[in-house]
Amino acid sequence: MEKIKKGVRLDHISKIYQDPKTGKDFYAVKDTSLEIEPGSFVTLLGPSGCGKTTTLRMIAGFESPDEGEIYLGEEPINELTPNKRDTAMVFQSYALLPHYNVFDNVAYGLKLRKVPKNEIKNRVLKILDLVELTGMEERMTNQLSGGQQQRVALARALVIEPSVLLFDEPLSNLDAKLRVSMRTEIRRIQQEVGITAIYVTHDQSEAMALSDKIIIMSKGVVAQMGTPQEIYYHPVSEFVADFIGEANFLKGRMIGKNGSNAVLEIEGNSLNVPDHDGMETGKDYTIVLRPEAASLADRGGMPCRVVLSCFMGSYQNYHVMVGNTLVKLEEHNPKNKRIYQVDETCSLVFDPESVHVL
Amino acid sequence: MLKNNKSSAPFYTDVWFWVKLMVFVIFVLFLIWPFSSMITNAFASSKAEGFTFYNFNRFFTKKYYYGALWNSIGVSVVPTLLSVLLGVPMAYFMTRYNVWGKKVWHVLAILSLMSPPFLGAYAWIMLFGRAGSVTQFFLNHFGIQMPTIYGFGGISIVLTLKLYPYVYMYTSGAMESIDSSLEECAENLGSGKLRRFITITMPVVTPSIAAGALMVFMSALADFGTPMLLGGADFRTLPVLIYNEYFSEIGGNGNFASAVSIIIVIITLGMLLIQKLWVSRRNYVMSALRPPKEVEVHGFTRFLVTLVPFLITFFSFLPQLVVCVCSFQTTNYSSFTGGFTLDNYTGLGKRLWTAIRNTFTYSTVAIVFIVVIGILMSYAIVRKKGKTGGLLDLLLMAPYVIPGSVLGLCYIVTFNVKPLVLTGTAAIIIISYIIRKLPYTVRSASAFLMQMDPSVEEASINLGVPPMKTFWKVTARLMLPGVFSGAILSWVTCINELSCSIMLSTGKNNTLTIAAYTDIVRNSVGSGAALAAILTLTSSIILIAALRVTKGKIRV
Ligand SMILES: Nc1ncnc2c1ncn2[C@@H]1O[C@H](COP(=O)(O)OP(=O)(O)OP(=O)(O)O)[C@@H](O)[C@H]1O
Ligand SMILES: [Mg+2]
Numbered sequence: 001m002e003k004i005k006k007g008v009r010l011d012h013i014s015k016i017y018q019d020p021k022t023g024k025d026f027y028a029v030k031d032t033s034l035e036i037e038p039g040s041f042v043t044l045l046g047p048s049g050c051g052k053t054t055t056l057r058m059i060a061g062f063e064s065p066d067e068g069e070i071y072l073g074e075e076p077i078n079e080l081t082p083n084k085r086d087t088a089m090v091f092q093s094y095a096l097l098p099h100y101n102v103f104d105n106v107a108y109g110l111k112l113r114k115v116p117k118n119e120i121k122n123r124v125l126k127i128l129d130l131v132e133l134t135g136m137e138e139r140m141t142n143q144l145s146g147g148q149q150q151r152v153a154l155a156r157a158l159v160i161e162p163s164v165l166l167f168d169e170p171l172s173n174l175d176a177k178l179r180v181s182m183r184t185e186i187r188r189i190q191q192e193v194g195i196t197a198i199y200v201t202h203d204q205s206e207a208m209a210l211s212d213k214i215i216i217m218s219k220g221v222v223a224q225m226g227t228p229q230e231i232y233y234h235p236v237s238e239f240v241a242d243f244i245g246e247a248n249f250l251k252g253r254m255i256g257k258n259g260s261n262a263v264l265e266i267e268g269n270s271l272n273v274p275d276h277d278g279m280e281t282g283k284d285y286t287i288v289l290r291p292e293a294a295s296l297a298d299r300g301g302m303p304c305r306v307v308l309s310c311f312m313g314s315y316q317n318y319h320v321m322v323g324n325t326l327v328k329l330e331e332h333n334p335k336n337k338r339i340y341q342v343d344e345t346c347s348l349v350f351d352p353e354s355v356h357v358l
Numbered sequence: 359m360l361k362n363n364k365s366s367a368p369f370y371t372d373v374w375f376w377v378k379l380m381v382f383v384i385f386v387l388f389l390i391w392p393f394s395s396m397i398t399n400a401f402a403s404s405k406a407e408g409f410t411f412y413n414f415n416r417f418f419t420k421k422y423y424y425g426a427l428w429n430s431i432g433v434s435v436v437p438t439l440l441s442v443l444l445g446v447p448m449a450y451f452m453t454r455y456n457v458w459g460k461k462v463w464h465v466l467a468i469l470s471l472m473s474p475p476f477l478g479a480y481a482w483i484m485l486f487g488r489a490g491s492v493t494q495f496f497l498n499h500f501g502i503q504m505p506t507i508y509g510f511g512g513i514s515i516v517l518t519l520k521l522y523p524y525v526y527m528y529t530s531g532a533m534e535s536i537d538s539s540l541e542e543c544a545e546n547l548g549s550g551k552l553r554r555f556i557t558i559t560m561p562v563v564t565p566s567i568a569a570g571a572l573m574v575f576m577s578a579l580a581d582f583g584t585p586m587l588l589g590g591a592d593f594r595t596l597p598v599l600i601y602n603e604y605f606s607e608i609g610g611n612g613n614f615a616s617a618v619s620i621i622i623v624i625i626t627l628g629m630l631l632i633q634k635l636w637v638s639r640r641n642y643v644m645s646a647l648r649p650p651k652e653v654e655v656h657g658f659t660r661f662l663v664t665l666v667p668f669l670i671t672f673f674s675f676l677p678q679l680v681v682c683v684c685s686f687q688t689t690n691y692s693s694f695t696g697g698f699t700l701d702n703y704t705g706l707g708k709r710l711w712t713a714i715r716n717t718f719t720y721s722t723v724a725i726v727f728i729v730v731i732g733i734l735m736s737y738a739i740v741r742k743k744g745k746t747g748g749l750l751d752l753l754l755m756a757p758y759v760i761p762g763s764v765l766g767l768c769y770i771v772t773f774n775v776k777p778l779v780l781t782g783t784a785a786i787i788i789i790s791y792i793i794r795k796l797p798y799t800v801r802s803a804s805a806f807l808m809q810m811d812p813s814v815e816e817a818s819i820n821l822g823v824p825p826m827k828t829f830w831k832v833t834a835r836l837m838l839p840g841v842f843s844g845a846i847l848s849w850v851t852c853i854n855e856l857s858c859s860i861m862l863s864t865g866k867n868n869t870l871t872i873a874a875y876t877d878i879v880r881n882s883v884g885s886g887a888a889l890a891a892i893l894t895l896t897s898s899i900i901l902i903a904a905l906r907v908t909k910g911k912i913r914v
Contacts, residue, residue: 083821083824097817097818108823112823
């Protein structure tokens, strides 16, 4: 039975909490609007305390928004209690029922729905097969490894065939290796089932690896929403650029135009960068330069002085000073390249097309 | 600030609103109302018109009365200090060394704390009283006259030996929660053992010692059975005064007894506040990632560290043995003659069965209510705090602050007149049990609930199971171990309840405890011993069975 996929829409959502210390109200989530397409995998990414969990819990119905409306598909769901919402959540702590075995944990949501016994059995076994836990039906949950418990939690959420799957840092209790294999697993299962998934994490590589779209949050507001590439190559703010990957920020003033390029003066050098709408001569701009986008040469770019040179295996790590600005860069595959030593003066080169102007 | 309230359902559809309301109604009806009537009562008198301080004047001008206040303070402060002296070292050795028979001493400590309130006094009279066997032995063989057991000294010793387990249990709980890395760190920095104990261990456990000491103080101050038996004619404490004055104020309304009650409540309240203020300034929250390891000692050292808990628990458990032995001895009026007999038991006849039936009916009915209210209430306190959670918490302290005899008096003055006449019924005894013993269950259940991951409940709701169904299917189910250990304490303390029920019972409602106590007071020592032995044995069996089931996880 094919279910109609549903998206999720947040319309000017705010959540106000009281600071337990000062007793003052503050916005944990502020005036957030989002549109999540049916069948897509979206991650909420941001530093600790930025409101990711709060947003997710509002979608699940554990918190009710103080302002705004949440839609599941076309239906407004603010009024629905969590048990009436067509969402299923996978918790960070797995939240398995300790007094049930694996089979009963997975069957738990179905039993309530008065699904006939043999159908329950079929569906549970099918899902357990999907998460590769066949043969573990009789185990109690404390006899499972962390990764297995996580898969039971996932199976339990999937088996009720919700419209939307919600994840709150589901992998943060696992070790690094398992985390990587589990995330591939989650992505595979999501695509196989074709379900809409919203995933909270503060691990950026997890977000990159999993998502169709990433939503970067900061202090209760959405800083940027876009595909991983958009976010990485065209961050809208220093915050986003810095949060995703490493970034160098070079500050400069626009001194003129050169065809379709803008000319910036940065630390006494002039640089042609791609123009974008509304750039004006005389104004200050910041460019974002990713460490892997630049390299060192004897001449031809911005003069600089090496302050750190460190072999990292797959790349040589440099810190250089361009005027008063520190720039970090990674020279990949350094084996056959000239290695610059500390205190050498040289030149920082990069393709102006690969920088992004804020 | 703009809020769209349409998202939150109206309060009266929330089950937890009704639960809280129900709890409040119960407490208002059976705690706040009776207590307020008693206050009004204290400011009235048959000797004066309208509002009057007559009773308080009388109390503070007659040595006979205010002397009892000093006596009460004395027999509360001294056992508190002595309990710290016994409880802290015992906790230290028990948590840090490979003491022999550790579990046995631990169980014995719990058993003495949970023993009937008059048991210690009775047993010490049997041993060291005027006709006591030890006294007689010394007198006849060595011509030595033992110091008297009656009065201040005897009461203090008996109360200490019963109540020190509070300090021991609270302190050992705290000592187990010190992360071993903290002490290792101090050791690394070169602190000696004693210095480490003083600078690291003591500050961390002091709040717990204080909490245990406060429990000792409040229980000693409220104790009725011990000073009644050991006080004799001229050493009265406040609870004794309340009882005597109420029952001797012929046709009176308990005006004077009410005034005494207020004084005793003010003292406990004051102590509680001092302790709260003091603890709030030094609260070290600890959760041991690595609980401290036991030190392995051998030979004579091991014998020495075992000796401490052994001696303490031996003397505190002695009364229970004495009572059992006495119950099989022949008596001649009010003294034992030494032969073996079962007459003490068989002579009880129908009275025994009435007492047993009453004890178990009352305590079982009470415990059913306590468990249901306790589950709901602890959930409301822990998970549905809101604005009223703190108030619920406060109401829970009330039974600790109000001594049993005071609550008994409150009930008498309130419920022997319309609109609600309950005196003389079994219901009033059961209600007093519920109000006084509910805190054990709520506290234990809330402590358990606080450690439970709330996302398990959320997961269930999220999977479509409605909140109330989730509550009974998942939460209540998972809370059971916490509820169980609390309910056992509530139950055993109900069975052993004396100070309140003795004021409320009219003879036909006598429980085992009341029956045993009245027999002892009336010098019918044989049947008293038999009843007390049955009582002790029952409590011990329940506690030991419960400790087995919970693998020792019962905390007072
Ligand atoms: N029940 C609550 N009462 C008061 N404040 C709260 C409550 N829950 C969360 N907050 C606050 O709201 C803010 C957002 O919290 P939230 O849990 O959404 O953060 P998060 O982005 O999930 O962080 P993390 O990555 O650490 O999980 C935080 O400042 C948090 O302290
Ligand atoms: Mg979070």
